[in-house]
Amino acid sequence: MFDIGFQELLLIGIMSLLIMGPERLPGAIRTxxxxxxxLRRSFQQIKSEIEREVGADEIRQQIRNESIMKDLENTKNAIQEQIQMVSDEIPSQFENLPYDSNSSDTNAAPEPESSISQEADDTNVIAPESKP
Structure with a gap:
């Protein structure tokens, strides 16, 4: 802050020792x-009061939220670019595949068996009537 080096501090210490003497120097340093x-405490209190009055915490929070939203927007744009690039490549990949009209019928998945006949059997069962 003040850019004071070791030599300057040593010079100040020697000068204060010569001016004040060894008896009064510890008391002067303590005071x-x-x-x-x-002074530091009072400046810190003043700073915190000013920040509270101005609403610095809310401003910091808003700036942080804006930076997060900007990062999310950048991520969204990057993902959309990747999706567009992949969707552009998909049709070109299918053009290179060989097409055999006979193999499409044989590779068709078999239809699942109907459970309607089993349901019909269950509904034909008549429960015995109870006599009072």
Whole structure:
């Protein structure tokens, strides 16, 4: 943030040691660190209040939802392109197949047996009448 290197920190430490002396330097460091912590806390509170007032969470959520919808749209378009490419290839694949008119009748699937006759047998059974 401030782009302070090790040499600058060492120089500041030596200068503060010479100016304040070894007796008052630990107290000054402690006091300055307390003030810095209080400033950070107050800035964080102000930032959170401003974000709450502006509705930053809702804005972030809306931006996230828009990015998800954009990704879904891109995926949908890619899938549709693949489907179109495959559907374009299917007719060309069938053109290359040999066609035999006799084999189409022999390869036909047999029709399933009708269960109507069995149902008719079940309905002809007469239940004995019960006498009171």
């Amino acid at each position: 300055s660190s307390l003030w810095i912590a209080r």
